[in-house]
Amino acid sequence: GLHHKVVIIGGGSAGITVAARLRRAGETDVAIIEPSENHYYQPLWTVVGGGLAKASETVRSEASVMPRGVKWIRDRVVTIDPENQVVSTESDIPVHYDYLVVCPGIQLNWDRVPGLTEAVGHDGVSSNYTFDLAPRTWDFIQRTRSGTAVFTMPSGPIKCAGAPQKIAYLAADYWRIEGVLDKIHVILVLPGPTMFGVPVWAKELEKVVARYGIDVRFQSEMVEIDGTKREVVISDNKEGTKETISYDFLHAVPPQSAPDWLKATPLSDGTPGGCVEVNKETLQHVRYPNVFALGDAGNTPNAKTGAAVRKQAPVVVANLKAVMAGRTPEAHYDGYGSCPLVTARNRMLLAEFDYTGNPHPTVPLIDTTKEHYSMWLLKRYGLPALYWHGMLKGIA
Numbered sequence: 001g002l003h004h005k006v007v008i009i010g011g012g013s014a015g016i017t018v019a020a021r022l023r024r025a026g027e028t029d030v031a032i033i034e035p036s037e038n039h040y041y042q043p044l045w046t047v048v049g050g051g052l053a054k055a056s057e058t059v060r061s062e063a064s065v066m067p068r069g070v071k072w073i074r075d076r077v078v079t080i081d082p083e084n085q086v087v088s089t090e091s092d093i094p095v096h097y098d099y100l101v102v103c104p105g106i107q108l109n110w111d112r113v114p115g116l117t118e119a120v121g122h123d124g125v126s127s128n129y130t131f132d133l134a135p136r137t138w139d140f141i142q143r144t145r146s147g148t149a150v151f152t153m154p155s156g157p158i159k160c161a162g163a164p165q166k167i168a169y170l171a172a173d174y175w176r177i178e179g180v181l182d183k184i185h186v187i188l189v190l191p192g193p194t195m196f197g198v199p200v201w202a203k204e205l206e207k208v209v210a211r212y213g214i215d216v217r218f219q220s221e222m223v224e225i226d227g228t229k230r231e232v233v234i235s236d237n238k239e240g241t242k243e244t245i246s247y248d249f250l251h252a253v254p255p256q257s258a259p260d261w262l263k264a265t266p267l268s269d270g271t272p273g274g275c276v277e278v279n280k281e282t283l284q285h286v287r288y289p290n291v292f293a294l295g296d297a298g299n300t301p302n303a304k305t306g307a308a309v310r311k312q313a314p315v316v317v318a319n320l321k322a323v324m325a326g327r328t329p330e331a332h333y334d335g336y337g338s339c340p341l342v343t344a345r346n347r348m349l350l351a352e353f354d355y356t357g358n359p360h361p362t363v364p365l366i367d368t369t370k371e372h373y374s375m376w377l378l379k380r381y382g383l384p385a386l387y388w389h390g391m392l393k394g395i396a
């Protein structure tokens, strides 16, 4: 078997950022277990689906983002034994650790909606939630000139809760420019009772849906789809009713949870979501003090976003160093998350908030509760640059 002082599970946004910061903080024995040859900047997949960026801009080789001096174990974790401080992998090589950082992201549960696995990817059904399918979203949007377009969001925690509606606005704005919006019935299916969890942005989004004439179905979700008939079943969870809708285009967001293998470990919080049970401020595991978790796989009640990862990573590193030195972890994550709400092909609202549920603005001089062109430029060009050149290097 192998042994490393710090083992990181997952070389995504969280894993690479934490590893880069640990190296900067002088740690010499750090390993990342990551099976994928590629590293993705997922926030741009929305823009790819909207036809305003190329998929190739969202991917780099994993090797190119691996911080210098960090050991890359190219393998897939299958379970964790926190009592014996060992991780098991697909190729059956045990990896022992002194300290563990768990960040393998969230799992897309396509099979939770009957018919969805079969339907997605062809005949007008797509999803921006994978690299391969995001470009297809744009194909289908362009081909839709009339009929019904349905955009769905599942119940339960998902990554980037704004993404299911952003693509509806990018599509509707495109159809408006093409002069066909009035021939398309646009339906947005949302599981909650409002447009967004924070009232100031919910109010602005109400104006956006009114502007495009979008038919919003609150407290509703997709429960079944028949791709051959092009029919989707939407349940209204408030009224307890179901409606079958014929669609020409459907953008699906699958239900999500912690990966099945992770749920089955003692690190899980035991809920249906099953994420890693950490203290929401220190990000330290509540039962295993040498284990930390962050990103989409942690059970902290913040919005699951890359923006949250950016604020969590320095907290994890500071608290890991404290635990290594026999001190109590004192760095605190305040629940910051942000959601760039793209509302048109050249405008955006920037929702930033924390555990208190109050707005938590970080952009000076701009009222980000209103739509701005400058915020669109931030999303399209600024944030990707900040990600590749700042965050992943452990310096921003």
Ligand code: FAD
Pocket: 009, 010, 011, 012, 013, 014, 015, 033, 034, 035, 036, 041, 042, 043, 044, 045, 046, 075, 076, 077, 078, 103, 104, 105, 106, 128, 129, 130, 159, 160, 163, 259, 294, 295, 296, 297, 304, 305, 306, 307, 308, 309, 338, 339, 340
């Ligand atoms: P990921 O970045 O997903 O990384 C997880 C890594 O773990 C992957 O590399 C994976 O290969 C690896 N892994 C998986 N299983 C295993 C295993 N068994 N063993 C080892 N490794 C494993 N965030 C924003 O801030 N703003 C946005 O506008 C935004 N928009 C989004 C739009 C879409 C369509 C999507 C899909 C996401 C969006 N996000 C956005 C969310 C953001 O991408 C995630 O919150 C962020 O990537 C989480 O980082 P992570 O490291 O936890 O997970």
